[in-house]
Amino acid sequence: MDRDYAQYLLKKTRQDYNLIAPQFSSTRRFVWRGLESLAKYILSREKVLDLGCGNGRLLQIFKDIDIDYTGIDGSQKLIEIAQKTYPNARFRVADALNLPFPNNYFDKVYSVAVLHHIPSKELRLRFMSEAKRVLKKEGLLILTVWDLKRLSLTFKFTILKAFGRSKLDFKDVLVPWGRSCQRYIHCFSQRELRHLTKKAGFKIKEVGTLKMPEGKENNIYIVAGK
Template structure:
């Protein structure tokens, strides 16, 4: 699973790079939460920051360490971060939150981010917009109907979907408004939000991502 997931996470879309180039400041301590195979380190290292990458998958962390032996990568549970309060200037979480099951766990995820951020620290977070494509819209409707009929234990807007070579991957299908509400309810001040379309040059219908920039 980890090798397949890592191979699916090689490319860094140009449309995403502004989240790094426009917001990182030299000398900051930055957490890459859900760093996977470390692919975003290429963008972080240009800014001369104090970087720490963490992920729940030991195998993905091993891949990241082999790529960048001198960089700090750790296996860490995102719901119980092994860092003190007010520790990071910025926390990045790219395409992670939609994989976290249940509202309770998503709230805990954001609570931990807020705890480890310094006062006025910045959270930069993205999730996939799974409502954009007709195929996933139909799948979302199917799971909503199963929920209404009492045939699914998943929450509303949760789906299981085959993705790349992986079967039954969990996703929560955020709307932009739902994401903004979740962030503000967690106690963050919303600074900016929007949609990023990636892959225009290789796909007829580019993939859509929602992004949030919020302050503690």
């Protein structure tokens, strides 16, 4: 993908989520069944980064665990909602590709349904490399991406790409949010996510599929050590 176009898509994604923040947050007031199992990797008093925290709902799965939590997101509007909903938690607007934290800082990095919004192989590798950088030596990355199975969308954008009518890469789509916007999504497979994780220097411990409620996309998840 052209680098300038990738930067345009990053900016567009931030703008899209600022635009739809109230509606988006209202559909994600609670952690969906399936994501709750991700809490098992946390130990008490650990430093945890929620990378792409949105409205902060992942905090709900840690409610019975004493942790040092930090949530970051590129959307100012979603961070405002998160801070209002969870006033005792620490949130900030930050760039996932240039994390404002020192090396070896967090015990765990969680990233739920974020990586598929990052355009281009180059920037997705940078995302993973930044997550690895801020993890402690024995730290874990727990990450999910959509297991997108919308054949009409993927077929449409594959045809456009094949005929030179799209700047997107193959396996990229634009997913509508009502009439408000079209969100950039990269359609991952387990194989591709494994490959990217290894390329970033992680040691894969677990890969699988999280079943989401009916009407929601299932998630591919990966657990990897530094």
